[in-house]
Amino acid sequence: MDxxxxxxxxxxxxxxxxxxxxxxxxNPTITDQEYDSYMDELVRLETLYPxxxxxxxxxxxxxxxxxxxxxxxxxxxxxMSLGDIFNEDEIIAFDERVRxxxxxxxxxxxxxxxxxxxxxxxxxxxLKRGATRGDGTVGEDITHNVKTIKNIPKSLxxxxxxxxxxxxxxxxxxxxxINEKRREKGEKLFAxxxxxxxxxxxxxxxxxxxxxxxxxxxxxxPKPDKYNIKTQDEALEFMKTLNFTVNPNITxxxxxDDLLKYIRYWTKNRETLPYExxxxxxxxxxxxxxxxxxxxxxxxxxxxAYKFPAxxxxxxxxxxxxxxxxxxxxxxxxxxxxxxxxxxVVSSATLNNQDYIKEKNIMIKDIVSIRKAGDVIPEVVEVKxxxxxxxxxxFKMIENCPICGTKLIKKEGEVAYFCPNINCDARNIEQxxxxxxRDAMNIEGFGERIVEDFYNMxxxxxxxxxxxxxxxxxxxxxxxGFGEKSINNLIENIENxxxxxxxxxxxxxxxxxxxxxxxxxxxxxxxxxxxxxxSSKEELSNIRDIGDIIAESIYNYFHEDKNIKLINDLKDLxxxxxxxxxxxxxxxxxxxxxxxxxxxxxxMTRDEAKExxxxxxxxxxxxxxxxxxxxIVGENPGSKYNTAMDLKITIWNEDxxxxxxxx
Numbered sequence: 001m002d003x004x005x006x007x008x009x010x011x012x013x014x015x016x017x018x019x020x021x022x023x024x025x026x027n028p029t030i031t032d033q034e035y036d037s038y039m040d041e042l043v044r045l046e047t048l049y050p051x052x053x054x055x056x057x058x059x060x061x062x063x064x065x066x067x068x069x070x071x072x073x074x075x076x077x078x079x080m081s082l083g084d085i086f087n088e089d090e091i092i093a094f095d096e097r098v099r100x101x102x103x104x105x106x107x108x109x110x111x112x113x114x115x116x117x118x119x120x121x122x123x124x125x126x127l128k129r130g131a132t133r134g135d136g137t138v139g140e141d142i143t144h145n146v147k148t149i150k151n152i153p154k155s156l157x158x159x160x161x162x163x164x165x166x167x168x169x170x171x172x173x174x175x176x177x178i179n180e181k182r183r184e185k186g187e188k189l190f191a192x193x194x195x196x197x198x199x200x201x202x203x204x205x206x207x208x209x210x211x212x213x214x215x216x217x218x219x220x221x222p223k224p225d226k227y228n229i230k231t232q233d234e235a236l237e238f239m240k241t242l243n244f245t246v247n248p249n250i251t252x253x254x255x256x257d258d259l260l261k262y263i264r265y266w267t268k269n270r271e272t273l274p275y276e277x278x279x280x281x282x283x284x285x286x287x288x289x290x291x292x293x294x295x296x297x298x299x300x301x302x303x304x305a306y307k308f309p310a311x312x313x314x315x316x317x318x319x320x321x322x323x324x325x326x327x328x329x330x331x332x333x334x335x336x337x338x339x340x341x342x343x344x345v346v347s348s349a350t351l352n353n354q355d356y357i358k359e360k361n362i363m364i365k366d367i368v369s370i371r372k373a374g375d376v377i378p379e380v381v382e383v384k385x386x387x388x389x390x391x392x393x394x395f396k397m398i399e400n401c402p403i404c405g406t407k408l409i410k411k412e413g414e415v416a417y418f419c420p421n422i423n424c425d426a427r428n429i430e431q432x433x434x435x436x437x438r439d440a441m442n443i444e445g446f447g448e449r450i451v452e453d454f455y456n457m458x459x460x461x462x463x464x465x466x467x468x469x470x471x472x473x474x475x476x477x478x479x480x481g482f483g484e485k486s487i488n489n490l491i492e493n494i495e496n497x498x499x500x501x502x503x504x505x506x507x508x509x510x511x512x513x514x515x516x517x518x519x520x521x522x523x524x525x526x527x528x529x530x531x532x533x534x535s536s537k538e539e540l541s542n543i544r545d546i547g548d549i550i551a552e553s554i555y556n557y558f559h560e561d562k563n564i565k566l567i568n569d570l571k572d573l574x575x576x577x578x579x580x581x582x583x584x585x586x587x588x589x590x591x592x593x594x595x596x597x598x599x600x601x602x603x604m605t606r607d608e609a610k611e612x613x614x615x616x617x618x619x620x621x622x623x624x625x626x627x628x629x630x631x632i633v634g635e636n637p638g639s640k641y642n643t644a645m646d647l648k649i650t651i652w653n654e655d656x657x658x659x660x661x662x663x
Contacts, residue, residue, distance in 0.1 A: 004045060008052050011042040015058040028195065032278070033313040036084065037339045059298070070140035070202070073131040077222045079117060079165065080136060081298065082281065082305040086340055088260060092600055094282065094304050095256050099636055102289040106254045108232040109262050111247055111270075112279035112305055113217055114194045115169030116201055118146065120218075122163070125156040132201070145201050148210035153243045162227070164239060166218030170197040171275050174213040193276045215275075218244040224287055231285045249273075252285060255638015257598050260606075261622060267308055279307040312371040312381060315339040319364055320351065320395060322402045324426030326434055326510045328419040330401070330408060332357060334368070334380055341372060349378035354397045355415045361385075363392035401426070428462070429455050431510050435463050439516055440508030441497045445490045463509075463566060466494050467573040498573070501580035502529060505570075509563075512553045521545055522554070523579040529567065530577070533558045589660040591617035596624050598641055599634030601654050612661055624649065632657045 018035050021028050028035075039058065046053045053059075085091060098105055117133040130146030131139040146152050149168065156162075170178075170193040178196060179189045190196035200212035221227070221235045229235050236246050249266075253259050263280050270277050283303040284290050290302040319335040332351040339346055349370050351357050360383060362368065367387040368380045400407055401419035403426035408417040419427065429452055436446035443466065454460040457479075459472055469476070470491045477487050497504075503523035507516050514522075525543055526532045532554070540551035557563055571577060595613050597606055597620070604612070609632070610620045624631060624643040631644035632652050644651055652660065 004049055005052055008042065008045050008049075008054070011038055011045070012054060012057055014038055015042065016056070019058060028191070031314050033310050033339070034315065036307070037313075037315065037337070040340065041338065070142065073119075073129065073134075073139045073141045075119060075131070075133075075137060075139060076163075078136045079119060079133040079139070080295065080300055082303055083299040084279075084305050084307050086307050086309065088263075088606075091260065091263070091282070091304075091306060092256060095259070096600070096636065098284060098289075098293065098302070102284070102286075102292050104254070105289060106231075106252055106285040107259060108236070108250060108252050108283045108285050109259065110219055110250045110281040110283065111266065111273075111277045112281050112307075113167040113169050113247070114192075114276040114278045115167040116194070116198045117165065118142075118168045118201075118216065119163060119165050120146065120152065122156055123161050125159040127152070127154050140202070142201050144206045145203060145209040148206050149214045149216060151215055151245045156242045158242065160227075162242070163222050164218050164242075164244060165220040165222065166216050166244070168197055168201055168214055168216050169193065169275050170200065170212065170214055173274065178212060216245060217247045219246065219250075219281075230287055232283050232287070233285055253638075255598065255640070256600065256636060257622070257638050257640060263306060270308065277308075279305050281305050310341055312369050313339050313341050314367055314369050314384065317362065317364060317366045317368050317380070320357075321348075322398055324401060324403050324419055324424060324430065326427055326431035327512055328421070328424065328427050330398070330417040330419060332395075332397075334362075334370075336368075336370070339370070341370060341378060346370065346372075346378045349380050351380060353416045354395075357395050363388075363394055365392045425455070432460055432463065432466075434510050435508040436466065437508075439504075441500055441504055443490075443497045444493045445486075446493075464569040464573060467498070467570070467575070469494060498575045500576060502527075502576065502578055505529070505575065505577070506532075509557070509566075511557045513550045514554060518545065518550060527579045528577055533564075533567070587616040587661065587663060589616075589663060592619075593617075593629035594619045594621055594627060596621055596628050596631045596640055596644070597634070598631060599637035601632075601634040601657075603654060603658065609657075616661060 014030075015035065015038055018028065018030050018038075042057070043059055046057065046059060085094060095105075119129075119131045119133070119139065120127065121129040121131075127143075127147065129141060130143045130152075131141055133139050146168075147154065172193060175190065175193040175196055182189055190199065196212070197214055200209050200214055203209045218239050219236065221229065221239065224230075224235050227238060229238055233252050236250060240246050251262055253262065259282065266277070266280060281303060282305075284293065290300070293300070293302040295301060316337045317334045318337060321333045321335055323331045323333050325331060332353065334349045334351050336347055336349060351362065360380065362380060362383055367384040369382050369384065370378050371381055372378055397417070398408070401421065401424060404419065404421050404424040406419050406421040406424065409420050410417050421427070432455060433446075433448055433451045435441055436443040436451065446466075451460060454469075459469060459476070460466065473487055473491065476482055476490075477484055501523065503516075503519040506514065506522055506529070507519035521543065522532055526535065535555075537548075537551050537555045540546055540554055541548045543551075546554075558567075590613060595618050597609055601609055613620055621628065624640045624647065626647055628644070628647075628649050630650045630652055631640060632654070633641050633644075634654055641651070
């Protein structure tokens with residue numbers, strides 16, 4: 001418990017310092033992504049240990065502090081921040097929570113402008129005050145500066161009292177121009193448009209603010225009832241009549257499909273905008289529904305901010321471990337402070353080999369940037385040398401296998417080290433995991449933990465043991481966490497894998513240099529495994545995308561006695577040894593038909609459903625028309641369901657979809 005308290009204290013110190021630098025000094029020393037990562041960790045710890053929540057925890061605050069140079073302003077209605085979500089599953093969960101509370105719902109979707117929140121107060125149609133959000137309750141009076149922003153009206157076409165809220169931002173063109181001028185003067189450059197906008201708004205000299213060419217988008221009226229406004233889209237239209245600038249890319253949707261479509265579009269096209277955005281704000285349109293949903297101490301329950309997945313993020317490299325692959329290759333792995341990257345939480349990343357680490361001068365305790373190579377595998381991109389403080393520990397390559405202790409070797413012409421012990425437990429376990437993996441034989445249920453447990457208990461020692469596990473059914477059912485149903489499912493999945501097309505088996509065998517693509521090429525060219533086994537090096541090397549090195553690896557694999565024994569064992573166990581290709585997957589219920597998905601499916605993700613449709617010969621489209629053959633309906637379907645009914649298009653529920661796919 002003492003360690004937990006120390007970590008909470010450390011996180012609060014880091015976050016409070018970062019918040020002060022960001023909100024008050026406009027000079028952040030950590031990135032937004034790092035801040036979010038630390039905040040996620042603190043929220044997680046405070047949830048698990050509520051007795052350790054401190055009164056000064058940043059999880060209980062809304063924004064920054066008020067600096068002494070500006071007059072303080074108390075907001076009559078607090079300016080709340082929004083909760084953050086980071087992937088489509090969380091968007092769908094938000095939608096389901098909202099619909100469970102208020103039923104059918106419309107959302108207004110707004111681009112999340114990367115700027116500085118502002119409150120504008122008008123009396124008798126005249127601008128009286130401009131203020132920052134501050135800590136949400138008390139902000140800073142910046143009236144003298146907001147008056148210099150061209151698209152903030154100084155007077156309204158109606159003589160009314162009103163407060164409107166929105167975002168002050170700096171256009172990309174202004175940001176480039178300002179930094180060019182600062183570069184010429186030898187001044188420190190702004191890190192990004194958001195920092196530049198915040199720094200410009202907090203100038204005591206309004207003439208400096210005026211030169212910065214700031215702009216605003218307004219999106220909120222705190223007291224809509226005064227103007228008989230019932231919805232968010234009505235509020236936006238009303239603000240337009242008062243000559244406020246409202247973002248032109250705001251839209252309204254009534255279903256999850258259109259919501260996700262909007263988010264995917266701007267995730268892909270946000271760079272085309274003349275200003276920075278860092279996500280999408282999702283708001284329940286009806287103010288009556290907003291009241292029913294209510295608020296927490298910090299955030300409203302009727303709105304959420306979807307943050308675009310970071311393509312490259314920063315975190316600390318806490319340690320370097322060494323993994324043994326199925327070929328015996330030793331791969332250094334970075335152990336990281338957990339961080340959200342491209343929609344998932346990452347706690348480790350590949351470091352490839354010793355030369356890679358030396359080339360990038362990576363040390364333990366470094367702050368590093370990471371990204372997902374090919375959008376899948378996390379890798380370290382570079383070290384942030386300016387963040388070093390002298391506590392870093394140089395990398396040292398190990399000399400012996402971390403699992404079996406065998407002296408490592410380095411083969412001629414290769415940069416990697418290898419464990420030469422073919423009986424090394426780590427090598428065998430990795431081979432078994434690879435064989436059952438999704439892209440290989442796809443034996444569902446055999447994750448890393450189960451494979452390792454079955455290996456250590458002696459049930460799985462080589463690939464062919466998978467297909468003999470049915471003999472151990474009684475013993476397996478006695479294991480903790482397993483029962484007859486779960487063991488039957490595993491055995492059924494193993495049995496189903498016997499029918500896989502040849503390319504899956506070839507990839508699953510783990511032949512050096514043979515990936516998914518090469519396995520598919522070999523299968524299409526030779527059609528049977530025996531044809532591959534009987535081919536020469538020369539013939540193999542002449543096949544498209546194979547070449548001498550891969551050809552030699554394939555030839556050598558199929559000329560080792562132990563590998564031929566394995567192949568013969570698998571033949572005796574009735575595994576398919578021929579290329580099936582697409583022909584076996586053609587399904588008369590799907591072939592050449594056009595499908596539309598709407599609503600939430602329970603048994604699979606939307607992408608998995610689309611992949612299944614295409615694998616069975618069907619086509620996917622996003623909109624329902626007279627050319628649509630089938631609409632597949634999940635929970636909480638949108639307007640596509642009604643359109644399908646009107647057009648008398650065939651409709652399947654999820655159970656029917658699965659049933660037809662198995663025919």
